[in-house]
Amino acid sequence: MEQPPLEIQSPPTPSASSGPELFNAAEYLLAGSPDPDRIAVRHPGGELTYGQLTEEVRRVAAGLVALGVRPEERVLCCMVDDLELFTAILATMYIGAVAVPSSTMLTGPELGKLVADSRARVVIGSAEFRDAVLAAAWHGEVRTLVLTGDDPAAEDELPAGAVGISWQRLLTLGGADPVTAPYPSWAESAALWLYTSGTTGTPKAAMHRHTDIRYVAQTYGQQVLGIGPEDVCLSAAKLFFAYGIGNSMFFPLSVGASVVLEPGRPSPALFAQRVAQHGVTLFFGVPSFWGPMLAASTDEVPDGVLSRVRQGVSAGETLPPRIYHGIRERYGVEILDGIGSTEVLHIYISNRPGRVIPGSSGTPVPGYRVQLRRDDGSVIDGIDEPGMLYIAGESLCTGYWCRTAVNRLVFHGEWMRTGDKYVRAADGSYTCLGRADDVLKVGGIWVSPAEVEARLLEHPAIAEAAVIGVRDADGLDKPVAFVVPRPGDHLDADEVISFCRAGLAAFKRPRAVLELAALPKTATGKIQRYRLRELAVDDPVTIPTVASAPR
Incomplete structure (x- = not known):
């Protein structure tokens, strides 16, 4: 299908100053390996080295600039975990814009609320979610809808003035004028919005800075996981989760390691196959994945299939001790359970390798401070007294987009009220008692x-x-x-x-x-x-x- 012409625009060229720190998270991640020939991404279509990944990100970046995407403007993605989403997120940050990876489980109207709320003018979707993305495009201010596959949106499927193009066409828009250098973002500039799940209300966008990405990589990624260049990461949690994007992008790229992208549903049999195929060493899941992994038959998941996994990780909800012990006994894998949040970008309390206390969230990750507070706001200094968990750390989001009332309730200076009830034991570990309204x-x-x-x-x-x-x-x-x-x-x-x-x-x-x-x-x-x-x-x-x- 012939596409209408697009106006090609040149990228803005701001000048650097001696003021705020210049830091672009995409540049930081792409430079994670000094060896451009080292494998960065393994995906269903093959492999990309760090050098090839950089070139692909620059191609996507040039296409976004040609579409008129400006620094700090939002680009919303509803896509499967594959190379297109991976490069779209990095390219968006590379040009100084704000990546908004969104849940692929939303209906069209639900996704449309995010499109309108974020005011994204460019939306990128996977062909698998075509119907939902097309419905969402009628909300807000969408001007360009990019779809993977060979069937871009037609004019009559989009609101007046909007254009539909294919992903392959996006890659050609930069032509002979590719983006060869990252936008000089400030460390404090917005890089990433992640919408909370919104189980009891309207989803809220937690706004994260470029520096937040570096911070979680250097704290949890390097000081708890001890991730290194030889590691290969696989995550059951997808890239649109704060947990998943850390597992599959921030941590491996920050040290020159490799990531395995799997667009399919995270079933035990499929992911066990990927673990064996790629020699996965860091395997990330949630309790609702580890449980079925333990219950899987030996036909689905052979007992020795995780032999190269040096560390399992769990987050999202408390990992039951039965599952922790069961996975260790059957597969020989120790799982580090922890608690994190969209607002903090990743895990801030975690168990440590060789020092797991089953049933607990562990101890604070280096770089984060935690407090337990009573209902009157006083801080609990002792042990075994339940209290509300508060967290402080440099990766804490700058707030929720356009949610003043909620911001005033949740954020208190450098501290955030998590909404989780916790108790501290004599050994310094923290155990979750549930959400405040669940106890x-x-x-x-x-x-x-x-x-x-x-x-x-x-x-x-x-x-x-x-x-x-x-x-x-x-x-x-x-x-x-x-x-x-x-x-x-x-x-x-x-x-x-x-x-x-x-x-x-x-x-x-x-x-x-x-x-x-x-x-x-x-x-x-x-x-x-x-x-x-x-x-x-x-x-x-x-x-x-x-x-x-x-x-």
Whole structure:
């Protein structure tokens, strides 16, 4: 299909000054290896060296400049984890614009809210998400829609004035005038917006600076993981997550290591195949990935397939001790569990290699400070007293885009209120008790859903579990468990409750067990507890002793 002509524009040429530090995160990452012939990216179409990756990023950058993308303007991407998304993010930052990688799990109207909120004039989408991206393009101020594949958007599929082009055409737009040098961004300049999952409200864009990317690479990446040039990284979490983009881009490129990009759904069999194929040494997942990995048959995942993995990593939610021990016993891989957030860009409390405390988030990552505070704002100095977790560190976002009221509630000077309840143990480790509104008070005593869930997951027939509080006929909160059985197993609610009573104080036991085929989750793999509450309130007066939710 013949495309309409595009006006080619020259990039702006600002002059450097002796004022703010000049730093471009894309330049920093592309220069991670002194050897241009070293493999940087392994993807379904082959491999790219650092030298080839730099040239490809410059081609994409030239195309974006030709489309009129300006410094600090947002470019929104809804794409699979493949070379196109990888280079689009780097190229956007390379020219001083702001990359906005967005969830591929959103519907068209949901994605459209992000397009409008970010005011992106250029949107890039994978052919796999064509329908959603086309629907989203009708929101906001989109002027160019770039699609991978051979079928660009037609004029009648787009709002008036918008143009649809293919990814291949984008690569040719720079012509004989490619971008050969990065835009002289300040370290404080905006580089990346990441939208929170928005499980209970409108998604918010956490705004990150170029310097934030360097900071997480030099703190968690280098000081906790000890990542080096010989490492090969594979992440079940995708590039549009803060966790995933650190795993698959910031950490490996910052030291000249390699990353494996896999656009497919992260099933145990597929990812085990990629681990073996590419000799993966750092394997990143979330509890909802590690659980199925442990439960996989030997036909799906042979026991020795992770033999070259020197470190597993988990984040998103607390990794149950049963899964930690199970993965270590079956595959010989130690998993470092930790807590991070979109607002901090990656993990800020983590276990350490050889010093894992199963069930805990570990200790603060170098470069970050944490506090536990009481409801009155006073700081907890002792141990074993639950409190609200606050975090401070240089990678903390500058705030949420156009969310003044929320910013004032969440950010307090250099500190951020995380919304997580934690407790510090005598050994200095921190253990999550759940979100602030998830912790229960049963009979006047605090109960952590995470503690009850950990006990449930010790049951040999339970694959996943979530605990929430449901009010009984007297208006008092009681723990109710939602469980997913292992394939082929059947659960007896009374037996499950008895199992919990045998390993927990009696008041912590679930008063009801509801069986589900799957737990509702966000795009990041976090359990949507509000949806479980909706199921539970179908009978707000009586808490049954045996129950089965709709399957």
